Amino acid sequence: MVEEHNIYEVAITRLPGVGAQLTRLLVSYCGSPKAVFEAPLAKLQKVPGVGPKLLQSIKDNARTTLLQAEEWVKRAEELEVQLLFYTSPKFPDRLKQIPDAPTLLYFRGNANLNQRRIISMVGTRQITTYGQTVTERIVEELKPYNVTIVSGLAYGVDIVAHRAALQAGLPTVGVMASGPETVYPAVHRKYADRMLTQGGLLTENPFGTRPDAPRFPARNRIIAGMSDCTIVVEAAMKSGTLITADIAHSYDKEVMAVPGNITSPVSEGTNHLIKSLKAVAYTSVQDLVELLNWDLQDEAASRKSSKISFDPAEFNKDELKVLQVLQQTREEHMDNLSWKAQVPISLLASVLLGLEFKGVVKALPGKRFILL
Structure with missing residues (x-):
């Protein structure tokens, strides 16, 4: 059954010229996405950032946007995609704390996105034997702590982390740069399908979105923002992985990096993170436990x-x-x-x-x- 509030939640995120921050302002002033569409133009004009040009755009595009949103909500229902507006209790609380958080997420799966402990694992697509061994070891060490593993479903470290989590019985969430119906790369679909019953697939992009290159840095901010700590396994000096680490650092999130062979190109990035004090060295799970004070939390619990x-x-x-x-x-x-x-x-x-x-x-x- 199509929920009316979902239609308005999707529609407000698709209004031309209305970004995430303005969406929150409009909802705050009016009370709900539906109230934004029903508000008199004079009331909307009082919202900071809403000028005559944007006001006219909202007026001109409201009907078309709502019709498109209704189609997307129907499609979401057919594909069992959950629409998580930022006011939803299922929306990741950790994401709400970051300044450029999305206002709407498309989610397929059964994971609790507000689980007590969530760790992101990222790294190079050109993973070495050492990197694969370390990634699998980290996931295995995390098993007793009931951790959700988040990564980007890409080649290399990402898919090894997802696969290891599935084998360890841990929930794992893949954050995608595509629409909710598109698994990229397609060769990872068999793992993605398993993740739907042991984790899930998450994206901020609507149906029909292709995984174009500019969308990956935006995807990376969600990976960094929805976890307690980002662990970098292997990374070259110039890579998207280091961008993810920098994003996590800017969010005041913890970053850990696995020390690597000084002659290996894919260890240059991780060694640099440790050397520049942008990351704490990961040598065993105890390093992570002490960094995040999990031992104190367990003692209190x-x-x-x-x-x-x-x-x-x-x-x-x-x-x-x-x-x-x-x-x-x-x-x-x-x-x-x-x-x-x-x-x-x-x-x-x-x-x-x-x-x-x-x-x-x-x-x-x-x-x-x-x-x-």
């Missing part, structure tokens, strides 16, 4: 008491609000803490610092905080 009592006299009002949220979730991103605790982000940093000094909260990588 294994505590017998599900509730921790605090003496209200020891904390101020805002500190108690934050502690009440962390009592429920144990761990939260700073932005999520702000709205859940109703503490302004401008004040939250000092509140969290105070709680750290009192020994009840610890800062984790990526602006996340855990209750001790």
